[in-house]
Amino acid sequence: MTENLIQRTMSAYTYPLLIKNLLNAPVVDDPQQQIVYRDQMRFSYAEFRQRVCRLANALSAIGVRAGDTVAVMDWDSHRYLECFYAIPMLGAVLHTVNIRLSTEQILFTIDHAEDDYILVNEEFLPILEQIKGRIDTVKGYVLLQDGRQACETSLTFEGEYEALLDAADDHFDFADFDENTRATTFYTTGTTGLPKGVYFSHRQLVLHTLGTLAALGTPAEQGRLHQRDVYMPITPMFHVHAWGVPYVATSLGIKQVYPGKYAPDSLLQLLAKEKVTFSHCVPTILQMLMSHPSFAETDLSNWKVLIGGAALPQAMCRAALRKGIDIFSGYGMSETCPILTIAHVAEDNLSEDEQVDIRCKTGRPVPLVDLRIADENLEEISRDGESVGEIVVRTPWLTQGYLKDQRNSETLWRGGYLHTGDVAHRNKQNYIKITDRIKDVIKVGGEWLSSLELEDLLCTHPAVAETAVISLPDAKWGEKPMALVVVKEDVETDEKELLAYIRGFVDKGIISKQVVLLKIRFVEAIDKTSVGKVNKRALREKFQQS
Numbered sequence: 001m002t003e004n005l006i007q008r009t010m011s012a013y014t015y016p017l018l019i020k021n022l023l024n025a026p027v028v029d030d031p032q033q034q035i036v037y038r039d040q041m042r043f044s045y046a047e048f049r050q051r052v053c054r055l056a057n058a059l060s061a062i063g064v065r066a067g068d069t070v071a072v073m074d075w076d077s078h079r080y081l082e083c084f085y086a087i088p089m090l091g092a093v094l095h096t097v098n099i100r101l102s103t104e105q106i107l108f109t110i111d112h113a114e115d116d117y118i119l120v121n122e123e124f125l126p127i128l129e130q131i132k133g134r135i136d137t138v139k140g141y142v143l144l145q146d147g148r149q150a151c152e153t154s155l156t157f158e159g160e161y162e163a164l165l166d167a168a169d170d171h172f173d174f175a176d177f178d179e180n181t182r183a184t185t186f187y188t189t190g191t192t193g194l195p196k197g198v199y200f201s202h203r204q205l206v207l208h209t210l211g212t213l214a215a216l217g218t219p220a221e222q223g224r225l226h227q228r229d230v231y232m233p234i235t236p237m238f239h240v241h242a243w244g245v246p247y248v249a250t251s252l253g254i255k256q257v258y259p260g261k262y263a264p265d266s267l268l269q270l271l272a273k274e275k276v277t278f279s280h281c282v283p284t285i286l287q288m289l290m291s292h293p294s295f296a297e298t299d300l301s302n303w304k305v306l307i308g309g310a311a312l313p314q315a316m317c318r319a320a321l322r323k324g325i326d327i328f329s330g331y332g333m334s335e336t337c338p339i340l341t342i343a344h345v346a347e348d349n350l351s352e353d354e355q356v357d358i359r360c361k362t363g364r365p366v367p368l369v370d371l372r373i374a375d376e377n378l379e380e381i382s383r384d385g386e387s388v389g390e391i392v393v394r395t396p397w398l399t400q401g402y403l404k405d406q407r408n409s410e411t412l413w414r415g416g417y418l419h420t421g422d423v424a425h426r427n428k429q430n431y432i433k434i435t436d437r438i439k440d441v442i443k444v445g446g447e448w449l450s451s452l453e454l455e456d457l458l459c460t461h462p463a464v465a466e467t468a469v470i471s472l473p474d475a476k477w478g479e480k481p482m483a484l485v486v487v488k489e490d491v492e493t494d495e496k497e498l499l500a501y502i503r504g505f506v507d508k509g510i511i512s513k514q515v516v517l518l519k520i521r522f523v524e525a526i527d528k529t530s531v532g533k534v535n536k537r538a539l540r541e542k543f544q545q546s
């Protein structure tokens with residue numbers, strides 16, 4: 001090589017996969033495209049870019065530095081979208097706080113993530129008021145409000161979000177850094193025990209965005225996300241980056257609508273008024289919309305909706321199709337960024353039954369996902385549409401472990417594959433279908449409830465000798481908890497007393513509200529497996545119809 005050529009090669013730019021680079025195309029291609037927040041805000045992508053810069057300047061001015069963790073407690077908003085970009089683009093870590101956890105769990109996540117700053121919607125101030133003396137690491141708070149009314153609180157703020165943005169410069173030079181820098185973190189209660197932190201790097205989020213974009217953008221028609229779509233998330237932005245779709249929508253440069261707190265009437269109004277064509281949600285939310293009186297008269301014939309977080313029930317799928325909704329399933333988990341599979345209908349001219357069957361499957365792996373349905377030795381099981389095994393995965397966008405939790409990280413990744421705890425089969429056409437779950441957790445309306453935690457609490461009652469909490473199918477909530485209870489000899493109790501006892505833990509913020517759906521069933525003994533473990537699968541089968 002000549003000296004000149006070597007030099008030219010040396011100066012080649014090693015393009016890092018950073019979140020800031022997802023902003024290049026859309027802002028330049030169609031700067032006037034809109035971002036909408038309820039009926040409160042409407043601005044262009046060009047302004048969005050400026051607002052991201054303003055936010056970066058405002059956060060830097062209050063002391064946020066690369067490596068800090070900045071938490072957000074908000075409903076789905078334009079502010080959250082701005083935080084999705086500005087915070088990681090500063091080299092800081094965005095902690096999306098799950099505001100549906102109990103107060104004690106929220107405190108645990110703030111401490112565990114070592115949050116340096118919290119951006120908090122005024123609606124969640126009562127939570128912070130309750131725990132403020134016990135928060136160790138937080139150096140400052142920013143107030144998020146829809147208006148600028150005075151609010152009563154004993155917390156002091158660095159400022160109100162919009163006021164800080166107004167005062168900040170609209171230009172910021174975002175530096176390059178290592179694409180493996182951590183960008184986001186959040187907590188899942190989808191495993192047993194305390195909430196567990198998962199985390200994702202810039203590189204992972206960029207590749208997840210591109211993989212999802214490729215999967216959603218390539219079908220001929222059904223379930224295709226394209227440049228003329230209007231996007232509105234209906235899965236919370238604190239939960240796995242709203243499935244990462246805000247990054248996808250922003251990269252596509254399409255109109256986006258952020259609905260704030262979910263209420264069926266305002267969601268339906270926004271769907272109609274803003275002509276939304278693409279959303280995603282858990283089945284419980286869609287059920288809530290379908291049961292609302294104004295659902296019948298809302299035109300949703302241009303609406304595509306990706307259902308995930310739980311299996312799409314066939315009856316819901318059928319009802320949605322008859323309404324003209326293009327409904328289909330996707331699958332993933334907090335640990336997987338999340339998207340792993342999507343159930344697109346690849347063939348034309350299928351009957352309604354055939355369509356429903358495919359749309360309700362768990363889906364086919366999206367590009368770059370190495371998904372195995374494996375036996376105990378991690379060997380792939382036959383793709384015969386019947387034989388079941390655990391779903392294990394490798395992709396570039398899986399959490400590398402649980403935050404500060406070596407033991408559970410090793411269990412999650414045993415044998416070099418991420419273990420999902422979901423049981424499924426796969427057919428010759430590569431569609432997988434989840435049939436069962438190995439993990440001992442219950443999903444009520446899209447939110448996890450730890451059966452072990454509930455068992456621990458029940459066992460502290462003086463009358464309880466032994467208990468096992470299982471999930472039962474439920475038309476409204478997807479699943480609901482049932483506790484099988486063996487009562488100690490010569491002691492008396494009843495369902496009312498035990499439910500009141502558990503409700504006491506909800507009031508103290510120790511366990512989440514989903515527990516109020518608990519049913520109690522008194523039994524003589526609890527079924528065990530051959531090695532003496534509680535046999536939850538057998539119990540689920542036995543009490544299915546309860």
Ligand code: AMP
Binds near residue numbers: 188309312329332
């Ligand atoms: P989360 O971490 O809260 O997002 O929950 C992920 C879990 O939800 C998965 O491990 C599955 O157990 C369940 N899940 C997600 N999507 C589906 C689906 N399409 N069908 C069945 N279960 C699902």
